[in-house]
Amino acid sequence: MKKDKNLDELFRDKLLNYEQEPPAYLLENVLAGVAGARRNRKIVFWRISGVAAALLLAFIAGWQINFRNGQDIKKDVIVSQQSAPEISAEEKTELASSTIANQPENKDSNTENLSEKVNSQRADLVHEKQIKKSESKSILKNSGNEQMALANENYKLASDGNQNTADRIKTIAKNSKSEQITSSDESLIAQKSDDSMLLKPFRSLFRLKNGGMENSAKNLLAIKKEVPQAARSEKTIDQQIMEQNRQTLMAQNQAKGKSRWLVGAQVSPEYSISRSNHSQVYASNMLNSSTNPVDLGGGISVELKKGKRWSLQSGVYYSGMGQSSGNSNISAGKDFAFASSNRGSEYFNTNATIDASNSKMMMNSTAGVIEFKGIPAGIELGANLEDKTMVSNAVVVSNARFIQNFEYIEIPLYLRYTLLDSKFDVEMLGGFSSNLLVGNQTFMESSAGKNRIGSTKDMEPMNYSGTLGIGLKYGLSKHVSLNVEPRVKYFLNSLNSNASVTYKPYTIGVFTGLSYEF
Amino acid sequence: MEDFKPIISDCINGSRKAQSMLYHQFAPKMFGVCLRYAKDATEAEDNLQDGFIKVYANLKNFRHDGSLEGWIRRIMINVSLEKLRKQHLLYPVEDVAIYDSVNFSDDVIAKIAADDLIKLIQQLPPRYRMVFNLYVIEGFSHQEIAKEMSITQGTSKSNLARARDILKKKVHENYGELNAQNNYTA
Numbered sequence: 001m002k003k004d005k006n007l008d009e010l011f012r013d014k015l016l017n018y019e020q021e022p023p024a025y026l027l028e029n030v031l032a033g034v035a036g037a038r039r040n041r042k043i044v045f046w047r048i049s050g051v052a053a054a055l056l057l058a059f060i061a062g063w064q065i066n067f068r069n070g071q072d073i074k075k076d077v078i079v080s081q082q083s084a085p086e087i088s089a090e091e092k093t094e095l096a097s098s099t100i101a102n103q104p105e106n107k108d109s110n111t112e113n114l115s116e117k118v119n120s121q122r123a124d125l126v127h128e129k130q131i132k133k134s135e136s137k138s139i140l141k142n143s144g145n146e147q148m149a150l151a152n153e154n155y156k157l158a159s160d161g162n163q164n165t166a167d168r169i170k171t172i173a174k175n176s177k178s179e180q181i182t183s184s185d186e187s188l189i190a191q192k193s194d195d196s197m198l199l200k201p202f203r204s205l206f207r208l209k210n211g212g213m214e215n216s217a218k219n220l221l222a223i224k225k226e227v228p229q230a231a232r233s234e235k236t237i238d239q240q241i242m243e244q245n246r247q248t249l250m251a252q253n254q255a256k257g258k259s260r261w262l263v264g265a266q267v268s269p270e271y272s273i274s275r276s277n278h279s280q281v282y283a284s285n286m287l288n289s290s291t292n293p294v295d296l297g298g299g300i301s302v303e304l305k306k307g308k309r310w311s312l313q314s315g316v317y318y319s320g321m322g323q324s325s326g327n328s329n330i331s332a333g334k335d336f337a338f339a340s341s342n343r344g345s346e347y348f349n350t351n352a353t354i355d356a357s358n359s360k361m362m363m364n365s366t367a368g369v370i371e372f373k374g375i376p377a378g379i380e381l382g383a384n385l386e387d388k389t390m391v392s393n394a395v396v397v398s399n400a401r402f403i404q405n406f407e408y409i410e411i412p413l414y415l416r417y418t419l420l421d422s423k424f425d426v427e428m429l430g431g432f433s434s435n436l437l438v439g440n441q442t443f444m445e446s447s448a449g450k451n452r453i454g455s456t457k458d459m460e461p462m463n464y465s466g467t468l469g470i471g472l473k474y475g476l477s478k479h480v481s482l483n484v485e486p487r488v489k490y491f492l493n494s495l496n497s498n499a500s501v502t503y504k505p506y507t508i509g510v511f512t513g514l515s516y517e518f
Numbered sequence: 519m520e521d522f523k524p525i526i527s528d529c530i531n532g533s534r535k536a537q538s539m540l541y542h543q544f545a546p547k548m549f550g551v552c553l554r555y556a557k558d559a560t561e562a563e564d565n566l567q568d569g570f571i572k573v574y575a576n577l578k579n580f581r582h583d584g585s586l587e588g589w590i591r592r593i594m595i596n597v598s599l600e601k602l603r604k605q606h607l608l609y610p611v612e613d614v615a616i617y618d619s620v621n622f623s624d625d626v627i628a629k630i631a632a633d634d635l636i637k638l639i640q641q642l643p644p645r646y647r648m649v650f651n652l653y654v655i656e657g658f659s660h661q662e663i664a665k666e667m668s669i670t671q672g673t674s675k676s677n678l679a680r681a682r683d684i685l686k687k688k689v690h691e692n693y694g695e696l697n698a699q700n701n702y703t704a
Contacts, residue, residue: 008682014632015636019549022545022546
């Protein structure tokens with residue numbers, strides 16, 4: 001036991017404070033790992049923000065649709081309110097005709113009878129009107145007390161026969177009309193004051209659910225139709241013009257507020273500009289990215305236009321992008337001498353690593369690590385040469401270039417604002433997109449042609465991007481427009497999940513296409 | 519400990535310079551710790567890297583009521599323990615081999631360099647290595663070890679005894695000139 005304790009103490013004394021300097025590259029890895037963890041937190045933040053924004057937009061869109069439905073139902077009610085003066089006109093016509101018929105014969109003797117008759121007719125009409133008003137008011141949810149007060153007033157007026165009949169008729173008609181208008185205005189004001197913005201969707205939802213309410217509105221329309229045409233002919237020319245103007249204005253307002261849909265298709269050449277950061281260790285052994293090939297993008301868009309200025313756009317787009325990587329030129333050293341004398345070709349001073357387990361070759365590029373399916377034909381590896389003194393082990397001798405292609409399906413959500421609304425529209429657009437990676441290929445291009453040799457490792461399957469653009473729209477016809485839209489897209493998160501690589505390219509495209517509005 | 523407060527604060531704010539300073543301050547000692555718990559230098563490097571990433575991620579939770587070095591050391595040990603748990607190395611088939619117990623002078627071990635002692639420890643089976651490190655170097659009790667490793671105290675004692683035996687045998691094999699006396703056990 002004592003021996004064991006001695007042994008333990010010996011080990012403890014020697015090892016408790018033992019220190020050894022770790023390899024220098026570990027610090028870089030640690031710092032890259034910390035940065036990666038922070039970036040992951042940012043990505044989570046952006047994802048949550050994206051979902052929240054999408055939910056908010058969906059809520060606003062739903063609210064707008066509900067709001068529109070609510071307005072439609074309310075318009076029916078307004079029409080029923082406008083039928084009230086027509087009842088007064090009818091009343092006026094009937095009463096006036098009987099008055100005129102009786103006047104030439106014996107004005108004085110018939111006055112009393114006429115008064116009674118008029119009062120009787122007036123009472124019936126007012127009573128009928130009250131019933132209609134009662135239905136209208138029940139929809140508008142006005143208080144029953146107001147309604148009763150109005151009915152009592154009308155009855156009082158109808159039973160009072162002391163004044164001149166014609167004047168009475170005019171007065172009754174005027175009172176009735178003004179009361180109706182006042183009543184309808186009050187109802188609308190009450191309705192408007194009740195309609196807080198937040199309650200509108202729920203109110204309209206309630207109305208949609210409540211079929212009885214809708215039926216009441218339809219009944220009102222039916223009652224309106226029953227009003228004889230003769231009443232309308234009684235209107236003066238001015239009244240008719242005013243009525244027509246009012247109807248035109250209402251129609252215009254309705255058209256203005258109505259949502260329109262646009263469906264379109266666009267294509268665009270897309271030029272991507274690489275923007276990347278790398279850890280020092282990674283960058284010290286990385287291919288030189290030189291050119292960015294122009295790719296083709298395009299897709300189908302759906303746009304909901306609300307009002308004259310604002311619209312919401314989504315759709316499905318295909319987007320291709322990529323980069324071509326070569327090597328930094330070095331014109332000295334044994335590797336260069338070997339490459340230029342024996343092969344007449346370039347050599348890659350970027351080291352290639354070989355995974356012994358599956359013989360896969362890997363090289364660092366600005367977009368991430370290129371993983372080769374095998375060792376491609378046309379490539380000479382220093383490690384495979386018999387005489388290893390001629391060239392470094394990890395050197396790759398070839399005259400090839402590596403082309404990395406990435407293909408995405410983009411689902412955007414853009415908000416558009418019309419700056420200039422004429423034959424030639426100018427719009428601004430901005431928004432976010434979700435980009436699903438659907439293609440990841442790496443090709444080797446040499447004098448022998450272009451062959452697929454592998455893919456880029458650690459590419460994120462889902463990315464988020466922000467887009468800004470200007471839309472120019474020229475109306476070819478009432479429904480068809482030609483669009484030209486320069487857009488800039490910027491990826492918000494790194495396309496590669498490798499902790500040593502931050503790859504966020506820009507994409508510039510000019511989307512051209514047609515859209516159909518309905 | 520007070521001296522580290524500004525560096526800790528800067529590290530929390532993401533300052534690379536502060537993170538580098540903290541790393542340089544503790545990395546050599548912590549690498550020594552990781553080397554003892556790992557089977558080789560590569561695994562130790564991995565543990566050191568993972569450990570420091572955890573240190574930076576959790577610095578905001580450091581309460582400043584104890585030694586920062588002790589706190590970081592504990593994280594390094596936890597990383598090693600976690601790795602062993604993931605690899606299911608804490609629950610191996612019981613080692614039924616019978617090891618010879620050898621006796622030798624303490625001077626022999628005193629003459630062995632620390633690097634070489636660590637290499638001997640790295641050759642221990644993972645669970646024995648863990649128990650030996652926790653008990654002998656860190657000063658944990660068998661009760662604490664049993665709790666940390668989810669084993670019984672008896673297993674901990676047994677593992678420690680076997681670890682010692684293996685180490686003695688390896689010292690004997692590698693450094694000779696020992697006053698060996700074999701005791702065979704039934």
